[in-house]
Amino acid sequence: MQPSIEYILLVIAVLIIVSILANKVSGRLGVPALLIFLIVGMLAGSEGPGGIYFDNPWVAQAVGVIALTFILFSGGLDTRWSEVRPVLPHAAVLSTIGVLLTAIFMAVIAVLAFGVSIMEGFLLAAIVSSTDAAAVFSILRTKRASLKGILRPLLELESASNDPMAVFLTIGAITLILNPELSILALVPLFIQQMVVGGISGYVMGKAMVYFINRLKLEFEGLYPVLTLAIVMMTYGITASLGGSGFLAVYIAGLIFGNSMFVHKNSLMRFHEGVAWLMQIAMFLTLGLLVFPSKLVALAGVGMVFSLFLLFVARPAAVFISLSPWKMALRDKVMVSWVGLRGAVPIVLATFPLIAGIPQAEIIFNVVFFIVITSALLHGTSIPFVARRLGVSDPMEYTPRLAMSLGDGCAPGNDLIELIVQPESRPVGKQIVDIGLPSGTLIIMIEKKGNRFVPCGSTVLEEGDHLLILTNPSQSDQVRSMFCSKQSIP
Numbered sequence: 001m002q003p004s005i006e007y008i009l010l011v012i013a014v015l016i017i018v019s020i021l022a023n024k025v026s027g028r029l030g031v032p033a034l035l036i037f038l039i040v041g042m043l044a045g046s047e048g049p050g051g052i053y054f055d056n057p058w059v060a061q062a063v064g065v066i067a068l069t070f071i072l073f074s075g076g077l078d079t080r081w082s083e084v085r086p087v088l089p090h091a092a093v094l095s096t097i098g099v100l101l102t103a104i105f106m107a108v109i110a111v112l113a114f115g116v117s118i119m120e121g122f123l124l125a126a127i128v129s130s131t132d133a134a135a136v137f138s139i140l141r142t143k144r145a146s147l148k149g150i151l152r153p154l155l156e157l158e159s160a161s162n163d164p165m166a167v168f169l170t171i172g173a174i175t176l177i178l179n180p181e182l183s184i185l186a187l188v189p190l191f192i193q194q195m196v197v198g199g200i201s202g203y204v205m206g207k208a209m210v211y212f213i214n215r216l217k218l219e220f221e222g223l224y225p226v227l228t229l230a231i232v233m234m235t236y237g238i239t240a241s242l243g244g245s246g247f248l249a250v251y252i253a254g255l256i257f258g259n260s261m262f263v264h265k266n267s268l269m270r271f272h273e274g275v276a277w278l279m280q281i282a283m284f285l286t287l288g289l290l291v292f293p294s295k296l297v298a299l300a301g302v303g304m305v306f307s308l309f310l311l312f313v314a315r316p317a318a319v320f321i322s323l324s325p326w327k328m329a330l331r332d333k334v335m336v337s338w339v340g341l342r343g344a345v346p347i348v349l350a351t352f353p354l355i356a357g358i359p360q361a362e363i364i365f366n367v368v369f370f371i372v373i374t375s376a377l378l379h380g381t382s383i384p385f386v387a388r389r390l391g392v393s394d395p396m397e398y399t400p401r402l403a404m405s406l407g408d409g410c411a412p413g414n415d416l417i418e419l420i421v422q423p424e425s426r427p428v429g430k431q432i433v434d435i436g437l438p439s440g441t442l443i444i445m446i447e448k449k450g451n452r453f454v455p456c457g458s459t460v461l462e463e464g465d466h467l468l469i470l471t472n473p474s475q476s477d478q479v480r481s482m483f484c485s486k487q488s489i490p
Helices: 005-029 033-044 057-077 081-114 118-127 133-140 151-161 163-178 184-215 223-241 246-258 265-290 293-298 300-322 330-338 344-356 361-390 402-406 473-484
Strands: 415-420 442-448 451-453 466-471
Touching: 005 033, 005 265, 033 265, 033 361, 057 133, 057 151, 057 223, 057 246, 057 265, 057 344, 081 118, 081 151, 081 163, 081 300, 081 473, 118 163, 118 344, 118 361, 133 151, 133 361, 151 163, 151 246, 151 330, 163 184, 163 246, 163 344, 184 223, 184 246, 223 246, 223 265, 265 344, 293 300, 293 361, 300 330, 300 361, 330 361, 344 361, 415 473, 466 473
Parallel strands: none
Antiparallel strands: 415 466, 442 451, 442 466
């Protein structure tokens, strides 16, 4: 008997609400959202109290691909080009050479420790070779895990751009398993094609999105979010049809779009943030439903060996080798090594062997799922602690309350910066007129002890004041440093 539409809608609504409430609790406990959503999905599944039977890897893969499309686009929207431009070479190497090295190291341990064939070992290794953009974005953009300098933009850019390499390696390994007569060199032109087509397509579609949003004078404001949704889906579809990487294309399109000026910018940014959260919940719930926990227990030993080797050997070795051309502090490299969260991407990729009918595909899926859970528990919960111990934690706090209240009121060509005055920073105890703001920079709103007001030059700044600052994009870093860096007061 097929369930009724009202029953399906009710179940979906309940699962989403439970996930949102659980995520609120997880934030206080320091547990990554992806883990909470996965657990809710597993509890709702056939072996949990929910009793929902779901065993369709094709549907799970489709949900995962659609969700990742919007998550990566939203990640691109929130990425400042001025921040990622200096780390572009670093991220490019990490997302290609780093992913390949991780896959090679993991394949070696799979072959030596468990006696699988070389290609089966490489397939498993390729699936878990990339970090997860959704997990990295959600953790690094919280005040608990704010990182200094280039670390946050580097890790975000790497996580958003390394998925195409992992997808390529996974599909390549499956192709070689099913067609043993093919040579590995035959896959090289395919990789170049995916990267080039994906990059060009993403840039063109990002520019096209800005053009249409600004030129089309739609009668209803609510149609603008609908238009952007359609263009995002079109970006992925066109790119994939041309043989390019759709994931790379949507991220670049989001990066281009988010760093341009267009009408209704704030409202569109908030809309896509909400869509990204909905996609995360839908994706992790679906993947949680797909797994059978009893099968994970049987593979716990194998999964733990793979997890520990990935966390403490493969990922650090790949990072240190990839970043060796640049002079970076040891603590920065260690931090990059530790932020190697595995999440939805490996699980989605693990459905590819299931659909392709690869031998041992079910075992591979369950091992990958175990690795993701382990990574979320160890990596996700420890990032703030590790950052503090290494001295790379940024004291700046960011809570977008004040900017939200202004809607789309930011003038074109200016940045709205929202921050909290830190202890021992230069402006503490001084009047605004005396702190030496850069020319053209204004503090347009202050929240002091729960009260919001427009300041004047004689307003004295205190530790903990919540500021909304209007400034030129070129002066953003200087302003942030002024209010957030601990320094001696002249």
